[in-house]
Amino acid sequence: MIILAIETSCDETAMAIVEDGKKVIANYVYTQISIHTLYGGVVPEIASREHIKKITYVLDATLKEAKMKIDDVDYIAVTAKPGLLGSLMVGINCAKTLALVYNKPLIMVDHIYGHIYANYLEDDFIFPLLALVVSGGHTELVLMKDHYEFEILGETMDDAVGESYDKVARVVGVGYPGGPIIDKMASIGKPTYKLPRPDPGDYNFSFSGLKSAVINLYHNETMKGNEINKEDLAASFQEAVIDCLVNKTMKAVSEYKVKQVIVAGGVAANKGLRQRLGEEVTKQNIKFTIPSFKYCTDNAAMIASAAYNQIKHENNSAK
Protein backbone atom coordinates (compact mmCIF):
# COMPACT_ATOMS: atom_id res chain seq x y z
CA MET A 1 0.00 0.00 0.00
CA ILE A 2 1.69 3.21 -1.18
CA ILE A 3 0.51 6.47 0.39
CA LEU A 4 1.31 10.05 -0.61
CA ALA A 5 0.86 12.19 2.52
CA ILE A 6 0.64 15.95 2.93
CA GLU A 7 1.30 17.93 6.14
CA THR A 8 0.77 21.71 6.39
CA SER A 9 -0.69 22.17 9.88
CA CYS A 10 1.85 24.74 11.10
CA ASP A 11 5.06 26.09 9.58
CA GLU A 12 6.34 23.11 7.59
CA THR A 13 5.16 22.31 4.05
CA ALA A 14 5.84 18.58 3.95
CA MET A 15 5.06 15.63 1.70
CA ALA A 16 6.12 12.00 1.81
CA ILE A 17 5.58 8.74 -0.01
CA VAL A 18 5.59 5.70 2.26
CA GLU A 19 5.00 2.01 1.57
CA ASP A 20 3.07 -0.11 4.10
CA GLY A 21 3.42 2.51 6.84
CA LYS A 22 7.14 1.85 7.24
CA LYS A 23 9.24 2.12 4.12
CA VAL A 24 9.92 5.80 3.45
CA ILE A 25 10.37 6.21 -0.31
CA ALA A 26 10.50 10.03 -0.17
CA ASN A 27 10.28 12.56 2.66
CA TYR A 28 10.43 16.24 1.78
CA VAL A 29 10.14 19.07 4.32
CA TYR A 30 10.20 22.75 3.42
CA THR A 31 10.49 24.64 6.72
CA GLN A 32 9.43 28.27 7.16
CA ILE A 33 11.40 28.67 10.41
CA SER A 34 13.78 31.32 8.99
CA ILE A 35 10.79 33.50 8.06
CA HIS A 36 8.96 33.23 11.42
CA THR A 37 12.20 33.72 13.38
CA LEU A 38 12.01 37.41 12.41
CA TYR A 39 8.79 37.67 14.47
CA GLY A 40 9.81 35.40 17.38
CA GLY A 41 7.05 32.87 16.61
CA VAL A 42 4.74 31.53 13.90
CA VAL A 43 2.58 34.21 12.23
CA PRO A 44 -0.50 32.31 10.95
CA GLU A 45 -1.26 34.50 7.91
CA ILE A 46 2.34 34.36 6.73
CA ALA A 47 2.39 30.58 7.27
CA SER A 48 -0.70 30.05 5.06
CA ARG A 49 0.73 32.24 2.29
CA GLU A 50 4.08 30.41 2.37
CA HIS A 51 2.30 27.04 2.09
CA ILE A 52 0.43 28.32 -0.98
CA LYS A 53 3.69 29.51 -2.55
CA LYS A 54 5.57 26.27 -1.93
CA ILE A 55 3.05 23.43 -2.13
CA THR A 56 3.37 22.59 -5.85
CA TYR A 57 7.14 22.82 -5.59
CA VAL A 58 7.12 20.41 -2.63
CA LEU A 59 4.86 18.01 -4.55
CA ASP A 60 7.23 18.00 -7.54
CA ALA A 61 10.29 17.58 -5.30
CA THR A 62 8.71 14.65 -3.43
CA LEU A 63 7.72 12.82 -6.64
CA LYS A 64 11.19 13.44 -8.06
CA GLU A 65 12.85 12.08 -4.91
CA ALA A 66 10.65 8.96 -5.12
CA LYS A 67 11.06 8.66 -8.90
CA MET A 68 7.29 8.15 -9.04
CA LYS A 69 4.14 9.64 -10.56
CA ILE A 70 0.91 10.35 -8.67
CA ASP A 71 -0.67 7.46 -10.59
CA ASP A 72 1.75 5.09 -8.81
CA VAL A 73 0.30 5.79 -5.35
CA ASP A 74 -2.74 4.02 -3.87
CA TYR A 75 -3.99 6.69 -1.45
CA ILE A 76 -3.68 10.40 -0.73
CA ALA A 77 -3.50 11.27 3.00
CA VAL A 78 -3.54 14.69 4.62
CA THR A 79 -3.40 16.26 8.08
CA ALA A 80 -6.98 17.36 8.80
CA LYS A 81 -6.56 18.75 12.37
CA PRO A 82 -5.42 20.16 14.79
CA GLY A 83 -3.43 23.12 13.50
CA LEU A 84 -3.61 26.62 12.06
CA LEU A 85 -6.81 26.77 10.03
CA GLY A 86 -5.44 28.65 7.01
CA SER A 87 -2.38 26.40 6.88
CA LEU A 88 -4.43 23.20 7.16
CA MET A 89 -6.71 24.40 4.34
CA VAL A 90 -3.80 24.63 1.89
CA GLY A 91 -2.83 20.98 2.44
CA ILE A 92 -6.44 19.78 2.47
CA ASN A 93 -7.27 21.59 -0.79
CA CYS A 94 -4.19 20.14 -2.44
CA ALA A 95 -5.05 16.61 -1.22
CA LYS A 96 -8.68 16.90 -2.31
CA THR A 97 -7.66 18.12 -5.76
CA LEU A 98 -5.16 15.27 -6.23
CA ALA A 99 -7.69 12.70 -5.01
CA LEU A 100 -10.33 14.00 -7.41
CA VAL A 101 -8.12 14.42 -10.47
CA TYR A 102 -6.25 11.10 -10.07
CA ASN A 103 -9.25 9.20 -8.68
CA LYS A 104 -7.53 8.12 -5.43
CA PRO A 105 -9.16 7.55 -2.02
CA LEU A 106 -8.54 10.43 0.42
CA ILE A 107 -7.59 9.75 4.08
CA MET A 108 -7.96 12.54 6.67
CA VAL A 109 -5.42 12.13 9.50
CA ASP A 110 -5.16 13.66 12.97
CA HIS A 111 -1.77 15.38 13.39
CA ILE A 112 -1.25 13.96 16.90
CA TYR A 113 -1.84 10.40 15.68
CA GLY A 114 0.78 11.22 13.04
CA HIS A 115 3.31 12.13 15.74
CA ILE A 116 2.50 8.88 17.56
CA TYR A 117 2.93 6.82 14.37
CA ALA A 118 6.30 8.45 13.64
CA ASN A 119 7.45 5.70 16.03
CA TYR A 120 5.98 3.02 13.75
CA LEU A 121 8.43 4.12 11.07
CA GLU A 122 11.14 2.96 13.48
CA ASP A 123 9.65 -0.04 15.26
CA ASP A 124 6.59 -2.28 15.64
CA PHE A 125 4.10 -1.56 18.43
CA ILE A 126 3.48 -3.91 21.37
CA PHE A 127 0.32 -3.32 23.41
CA PRO A 128 -0.59 -2.04 25.92
CA LEU A 129 1.57 0.89 24.88
CA LEU A 130 2.04 4.29 26.48
CA ALA A 131 2.71 7.36 24.31
CA LEU A 132 4.12 10.54 25.79
CA VAL A 133 3.02 13.24 23.36
CA VAL A 134 5.11 16.41 23.71
CA SER A 135 4.87 19.08 21.04
CA GLY A 136 4.45 22.82 20.61
CA GLY A 137 0.69 22.54 21.08
CA HIS A 138 0.15 19.31 23.05
CA THR A 139 1.33 17.49 26.16
CA GLU A 140 -0.53 14.23 26.74
CA LEU A 141 -0.12 10.73 28.09
CA VAL A 142 -1.98 8.38 25.75
CA LEU A 143 -2.69 4.69 26.43
CA MET A 144 -3.07 2.41 23.39
CA LYS A 145 -4.47 -1.11 23.82
CA ASP A 146 -4.40 -1.71 20.05
CA HIS A 147 -3.63 0.10 16.82
CA TYR A 148 -5.61 3.29 16.38
CA GLU A 149 -7.19 3.10 19.83
CA PHE A 150 -6.24 6.15 21.86
CA GLU A 151 -7.18 6.79 25.50
CA ILE A 152 -5.96 10.10 26.93
CA LEU A 153 -4.88 9.45 30.53
CA GLY A 154 -3.84 13.04 31.21
CA GLU A 155 -2.86 16.28 29.56
CA THR A 156 -1.54 19.75 30.28
CA MET A 157 -3.79 22.07 32.20
CA ASP A 158 -2.15 25.15 30.64
CA ASP A 159 0.95 25.48 28.43
CA ALA A 160 2.29 22.66 26.24
CA VAL A 161 5.92 21.72 26.91
CA GLY A 162 7.23 23.02 23.56
CA GLU A 163 5.30 26.24 24.08
CA SER A 164 6.94 26.82 27.48
CA TYR A 165 10.40 26.18 25.94
CA ASP A 166 9.63 28.75 23.23
CA LYS A 167 8.38 31.33 25.76
CA VAL A 168 11.34 30.92 28.10
CA ALA A 169 13.73 31.25 25.13
CA ARG A 170 12.00 34.44 24.01
CA VAL A 171 12.26 36.11 27.44
CA VAL A 172 15.87 35.04 27.94
CA GLY A 173 16.51 36.41 24.42
CA VAL A 174 18.03 33.36 22.75
CA GLY A 175 15.84 33.03 19.65
CA TYR A 176 13.13 30.89 18.03
CA PRO A 177 12.24 28.03 18.14
CA GLY A 178 13.33 27.84 21.75
CA GLY A 179 13.34 24.06 22.24
CA PRO A 180 16.50 23.11 20.37
CA ILE A 181 18.38 26.22 21.60
CA ILE A 182 17.52 25.71 25.30
CA ASP A 183 18.28 21.98 24.93
CA LYS A 184 21.78 22.80 23.62
CA MET A 185 22.38 25.41 26.35
CA ALA A 186 21.20 22.93 29.00
CA SER A 187 23.84 20.44 27.90
CA ILE A 188 26.52 23.05 28.68
CA GLY A 189 25.04 24.41 31.94
CA LYS A 190 24.44 22.98 35.43
CA PRO A 191 21.01 22.88 37.17
CA THR A 192 22.01 25.36 39.88
CA TYR A 193 18.76 27.39 40.07
CA LYS A 194 15.93 26.13 42.29
CA LEU A 195 12.68 25.78 40.34
CA PRO A 196 9.27 24.22 41.10
CA ARG A 197 7.93 20.91 39.75
CA PRO A 198 4.20 21.74 39.43
CA ASP A 199 1.85 18.75 39.76
CA PRO A 200 -1.89 19.26 39.10
CA GLY A 201 -2.62 15.64 40.11
CA ASP A 202 -3.65 12.44 38.29
CA TYR A 203 -1.84 12.13 34.96
CA ASN A 204 -2.10 15.83 34.18
CA PHE A 205 0.72 18.30 33.66
CA SER A 206 1.17 22.02 34.26
CA PHE A 207 4.01 24.10 32.83
CA SER A 208 2.85 27.68 33.08
CA GLY A 209 3.96 28.07 36.75
CA LEU A 210 7.39 26.68 35.94
CA LYS A 211 7.70 28.95 32.91
CA SER A 212 6.69 31.98 35.02
CA ALA A 213 9.18 31.00 37.75
CA VAL A 214 12.01 31.04 35.19
CA ILE A 215 10.85 34.35 33.71
CA ASN A 216 10.44 36.00 37.17
CA LEU A 217 13.83 34.76 38.32
CA TYR A 218 15.42 36.13 35.14
CA HIS A 219 13.72 39.56 35.48
CA ASN A 220 14.38 39.90 39.23
CA GLU A 221 18.07 39.09 38.94
CA THR A 222 18.49 41.33 35.87
CA MET A 223 16.76 44.23 37.69
CA LYS A 224 19.06 43.77 40.70
CA GLY A 225 22.01 44.00 38.31
CA ASN A 226 23.01 40.40 39.05
CA GLU A 227 24.39 38.38 36.22
CA ILE A 228 22.38 35.32 35.22
CA ASN A 229 24.18 32.31 33.84
CA LYS A 230 21.83 31.52 30.94
CA GLU A 231 23.21 28.01 30.41
CA ASP A 232 22.66 27.15 34.08
CA LEU A 233 19.14 28.59 33.92
CA ALA A 234 18.44 26.49 30.80
CA ALA A 235 19.79 23.37 32.55
CA SER A 236 17.63 24.08 35.65
CA PHE A 237 14.50 24.60 33.53
CA GLN A 238 15.15 21.49 31.46
CA GLU A 239 15.76 19.36 34.56
CA ALA A 240 12.44 20.51 36.06
CA VAL A 241 10.54 19.80 32.81
CA ILE A 242 12.09 16.34 32.47
CA ASP A 243 11.35 15.50 36.14
CA CYS A 244 7.65 16.30 35.57
CA LEU A 245 7.44 14.32 32.31
CA VAL A 246 9.41 11.29 33.51
CA ASN A 247 7.62 11.02 36.90
CA LYS A 248 4.14 10.95 35.36
CA THR A 249 5.17 8.61 32.56
CA MET A 250 6.73 6.11 34.96
CA LYS A 251 3.66 6.25 37.22
CA ALA A 252 1.45 5.32 34.24
CA VAL A 253 3.93 2.62 33.14
CA SER A 254 3.50 0.76 36.41
CA GLU A 255 -0.24 1.33 36.82
CA TYR A 256 -1.16 0.19 33.28
CA LYS A 257 1.58 -2.48 33.03
CA VAL A 258 2.55 -1.26 29.57
CA LYS A 259 4.91 -3.26 27.35
CA GLN A 260 6.26 -0.32 25.34
CA VAL A 261 6.79 3.40 25.82
CA ILE A 262 7.03 5.74 22.85
CA VAL A 263 7.65 9.49 22.67
CA ALA A 264 5.93 11.69 20.09
CA GLY A 265 6.10 15.32 18.94
CA GLY A 266 8.75 17.98 18.46
CA VAL A 267 10.00 17.85 22.07
CA ALA A 268 10.87 14.15 21.50
CA ALA A 269 13.98 15.65 19.87
CA ASN A 270 15.11 16.86 23.33
CA LYS A 271 18.39 15.14 24.15
CA GLY A 272 17.89 15.33 27.91
CA LEU A 273 14.42 13.78 27.72
CA ARG A 274 15.53 11.03 25.30
CA GLN A 275 18.31 10.03 27.66
CA ARG A 276 16.52 10.22 31.04
CA LEU A 277 13.26 8.60 29.94
CA GLY A 278 15.14 5.97 27.93
CA GLU A 279 17.16 5.00 31.01
CA GLU A 280 14.12 4.83 33.32
CA VAL A 281 12.01 2.77 30.90
CA THR A 282 14.69 0.28 29.91
CA LYS A 283 15.60 -0.18 33.61
CA GLN A 284 12.10 -1.70 33.96
CA ASN A 285 12.78 -4.04 30.98
CA ILE A 286 10.17 -2.26 28.91
CA LYS A 287 10.64 -1.51 25.22
CA PHE A 288 11.48 2.13 24.55
CA THR A 289 11.03 3.70 21.11
CA ILE A 290 11.69 7.24 20.03
CA PRO A 291 11.66 8.61 16.47
CA SER A 292 14.92 9.63 14.83
CA PHE A 293 15.36 13.43 14.86
CA LYS A 294 13.96 14.03 11.37
CA TYR A 295 10.66 12.34 12.32
CA CYS A 296 10.24 14.14 15.69
CA THR A 297 9.26 17.55 14.32
CA ASP A 298 6.52 18.01 11.73
CA ASN A 299 6.86 15.81 8.64
CA ALA A 300 4.54 13.93 6.29
CA ALA A 301 6.11 10.45 6.59
CA MET A 302 4.45 10.17 10.03
CA ILE A 303 1.10 11.17 8.47
CA ALA A 304 1.48 8.41 5.86
CA SER A 305 2.28 5.87 8.58
CA ALA A 306 -0.77 6.91 10.62
CA ALA A 307 -2.93 6.79 7.47
CA TYR A 308 -1.76 3.23 6.73
CA ASN A 309 -2.76 2.08 10.22
CA GLN A 310 -6.02 4.06 10.06
CA ILE A 311 -6.99 2.29 6.80
CA LYS A 312 -6.11 -1.13 8.26
CA HIS A 313 -8.05 -0.35 11.44
CA GLU A 314 -11.13 0.82 9.50
CA ASN A 315 -11.00 -2.29 7.29
CA ASN A 316 -10.77 -4.54 10.37
CA SER A 317 -13.66 -2.73 12.08
CA ALA A 318 -15.83 -3.11 8.95
CA LYS A 319 -15.33 -6.91 8.91
Ligand code: KG4
Ligand atom coordinates in the same frame (compact mmCIF):
# COMPACT_ATOMS: atom_id res chain seq x y z
O1 KG4 B 1 5.65 18.73 16.87
P1 KG4 B 1 6.18 20.04 16.47
O2 KG4 B 1 7.15 20.11 15.31
O3 KG4 B 1 5.02 21.02 16.13
C1 KG4 B 1 3.77 20.91 16.78
O4 KG4 B 1 2.97 20.04 16.38
O5 KG4 B 1 3.61 21.66 17.77
O6 KG4 B 1 6.85 20.67 17.78
C2 KG4 B 1 7.45 21.92 17.78
C3 KG4 B 1 7.90 22.20 19.20
C4 KG4 B 1 8.43 23.62 19.39
O7 KG4 B 1 7.82 24.18 20.52
C5 KG4 B 1 9.93 23.41 19.59
O8 KG4 B 1 10.52 24.40 20.43
C6 KG4 B 1 9.94 22.05 20.27
O9 KG4 B 1 8.96 21.30 19.58
N1 KG4 B 1 11.25 21.38 20.15
C7 KG4 B 1 12.02 21.07 21.21
C8 KG4 B 1 13.21 20.52 20.70
N2 KG4 B 1 13.13 20.50 19.33
C9 KG4 B 1 11.91 21.03 19.01
N3 KG4 B 1 11.80 21.23 22.53
C10 KG4 B 1 12.78 20.83 23.38
N4 KG4 B 1 13.96 20.32 22.97
C11 KG4 B 1 14.22 20.13 21.64
N5 KG4 B 1 15.38 19.61 21.25
Ligand code: ZN
Ligand atom coordinates in the same frame (compact mmCIF):
# COMPACT_ATOMS: atom_id res chain seq x y z
ZN1 ZN C 1 3.50 18.62 15.28
